[in-house]
Amino acid sequence: MRENLKIGILGGGQLGSMLLRHAIDFGLSVSVMDKDANAPCARYTSSFTNGDQKSFDDVIAFGKDKDVITIEMEAVNIDALRELEKQGKKVFPTPDTIQVIQDKYTQKQFLQSHHIPVVPGVPVAGKKELHEVADKLPGCLKKRRDGYDGYGVMVLKTSADIEKAFDQPCVLEELVDIKHEIAVIVGRNEYGDVQCYDPVMMVFSEEKFILESQVAPAQLDAGLAEEAIALAEKVADALQLVGILAVEMFVTKDNKILVNEMAPRPHNSGHHTIEASTTSQYEQLIRAILGLPLGDTKLHQPSLMLNILENEGLRADREEKFSSLLAIPGAHLHWYGKIGSRLGRKVGHVTVTGSTMEDILAKAETIRKILN
């Protein structure tokens, strides 16, 4: 590793913290910018900047002395990243990739133009236009930009629901008959080398569209895992990706795979790679953006990941709950250290590893009881 190489991350949340965790392995110097001065990353680098990732000036000021710039969230200023690229900085994923993905409709158009099956959807500018496509209901309404963790997603059953809909640019998607939700994380470097992790199974909370748990490996019918991996590789090549990309997919009840959404950065669906895979998604991102060989993605033990959402019980009795949790062999706590989190916010996760899936499921049940 070059001792004087300067790496910058836009975004300082838990994904950035976990990226720093793995940057330590390569002795790298990493700077982070986030608009929240108390972002989790602020504690784990000597070079934290309090600035807005969406501000042209802030991104330029942050990037001007860096060699390589990456992201841990896609809501960043693309114009500034393009300017930094012109100045000779390496920006990975590229501004083109981020721009395509940061809008859920252009993302869909891009995939369709590359003949990748997606969930059908139409763009709508606001509530008024929703009435014009009311015949397409029921459907899933998603804000085109800046949605995360279930914020910016709602189901509209009938036209009566339009009243409470988002009044801003959205995409209205067909409700698909879903058997499973899965995700594949794919890494790709400048030389076009591609490596996929095995598909994982995701379980979302029905009300809030927030990931409740994730299981690796996904138990899928024969051929589906290979198909999902091939799709993820195709997307990575189409994007000329440099970095990592989470591809969330639906498996329909008739065993078709449709791409749901993508994220060009470390992702919730790959948290388990820290404990369960030979190379973590965070190390894979570092390898990809530094032009290093991609790491082995083998899953060396099965795992189950549970998100921890801030709740009253946890607030009242966190110390004792964590002690109970940490007494369970193979329960790996990741607490994000977010200060003053609102109820329902993702504040940590637990990855459970073990030798058999049966053992892991039993432990996960105990952990659910402890945390809720």
Place this chain on the structure above:
Amino acid sequence: MRENLKIGILGGGQLGSMLLRHAIDFGLSVSVMDKDANAPCARYTSSFTNGDQKSFDDVIAFGKDKDVITIEMEAVNIDALRELEKQGKKVFPTPDTIQVIQDKYTQKQFLQSHHIPVVPGVPVAGKKELHEVADKLPGCLKKRRDGYDGYGVMVLKTSADIEKAFDQPCVLEELVDIKHEIAVIVGRNEYGDVQCYDPVMMVFSEEKFILESQVAPAQLDAGLAEEAIALAEKVADALQLVGILAVEMFVTKDNKILVNEMAPRPHNSGHHTIEASTTSQYEQLIRAILGLPLGDTKLHQPSLMLNILENEGLRADREEKFSSLLAIPGAHLHWYGKIGSRLGRKVGHVTVTGSTMEDILAKAETIRKILN
């Protein structure tokens, strides 16, 4: 985890960096002090102090606003730690434990007083006194304090070698007929809970007494692993340890186990626990000093750890060597990012994991060729 808990580490080298890596998992706020302003840790915390760990005033100034203080090296100011303890800070390992261990002769006396078998040795004040015990040669001469990585150790074959001996307080040890060198890392918390990792096999370079490689699990004759673990537990209880302790032992040719040396902190012989064990030694230290349940120490895959010493070949061609190394599946690089390291200095390590020891040994051979 308490959001406002302030943890301080004395020492900012690679062991401190790896400790920070795992402090991220619990969202902890960690400050570090080191006398080298460019110590590896300086990059990975927003709270780095450039101060001397051996200075009373520096340690007091660093510790005064901390809740829990720990170490990543034993050469620290004990009087300051006792004073901080009086002020109500938690200091783990305790000043008593550190004091016993930071002197290689008092360490030996302590073990003997607890009927733990050690390598026989006598204290010598300097060269002059060495002549008085010349009848004990050949022997191994060790500085009583501040030796590390082979510095402060030499073999004296005959009295003619005394000329070049250290002229300071040392311990002269018998040369033992060694079959294996092994180590056990033991963790213990305030409640007296104890957990040991399985013994690992260590291979030292003959000339320099520096660890060349380490293999986990150690292949030992029946009963010896249990005996080594029982000894480590006995030592931890005798010390009333709170924290982790590496116990280095000799297995003699007649299958006796003798304790060689101890270190009350994360240790080279436990690097593999990051990738190969359910709980890393770094997380175990955090759990122990925070009064959390100790983690499962199970080895979930075999591993081999190779130290990387700065050398001319590496200086000339580091980028390419690292690329070759990282292309090997299961080769986990830890590069310490030490700036301007002298030749021979420990600048990183590689942990190789795989499904069989045969596979790992073959990969390690390739890595040795790449790195030298």
